[in-house]
Amino acid sequence: MTKIGYARVSTIDQDFELQQQRLRAEGCLIVRAEKVSGASRDGRTELATVIEFLREGDELVVTRLDRLGRDTRDVLNIVHECEQRGACLTILDPHVSTRGEMGHVILTVLGMVAQMERRFIKERQREGIERAKSAGRYTGGKLRVDYQKIRQLSASGIGVTAIAKEIGCSRMQVYRVLNAAGT
Known part of the structure; x- marks a missing residue:
């Protein structure tokens, strides 16, 4: 059995070093990381590589469920793909594993919470932009790449x-x- 870690942050200016350290401390022999949004699986090549690499008895480990994804359907599809390969998924915070039936129920609920949290974040962001526009302070998002x-x-x-x-x-x-x- 091999433990494979997956770390993700949403933007280039964020750092996934703490996630990688925690995954290694949990015994992950392989840790893949990427800087890409968790809103969908589009462009998440490292996640695709990890899932493709999983073998019978392996364990995919992430620090938090929102690092895996913020869409319930995506998270459940990832869990399904892991299981199709004979592997399990473990989330460290809170500690949940798909090794038991209860883990599936908890993951479903946590996935729905992550998706709802993403909607709340987008709503608050939209409200903040509207307030800034009405006050004449909005200049748009900062350009992240040249x-x-x-x-x-x-x-x-x-x-x-x-x-x-x-x-x-x-x-x-x-x-x-x-x-x-x-x-």
Whole structure:
């Protein structure tokens, strides 16, 4: 049995080092991490790699359920995929495992709570933006990556992976910028 850890943060300026340390402390021999939104599974290549790597008896470990996803259906699909491979899922905080039937019930409820929390966050964010706009203080979100530099690097023949490393973003972000530019 191999313990495989998965860490995720939503934005480039966040750090997943604490998650990785905790996963290693829990005995995870392999820890994969990515900086991408948990709203859906789109662009979550590390998660896909981890699930594909799972074998009979393995255990996928995450620090919290919202690191796995914020959509109940996605979380339940991930649990199902793990089980199809003969593996189980363990969440460290609160400690829940799919090894027993009760774990499935708790994961379903926690998944619904994570999804509801995401809706509340988006609602509060929308309200804050509206208040800032009405007060004349809203200037839009900060630009996280330099779109122009991505386009320049691509035009000079540099590959997507190298661009992502240079800029400090995901390959998916590079693809989005290049697709938006029609490159």
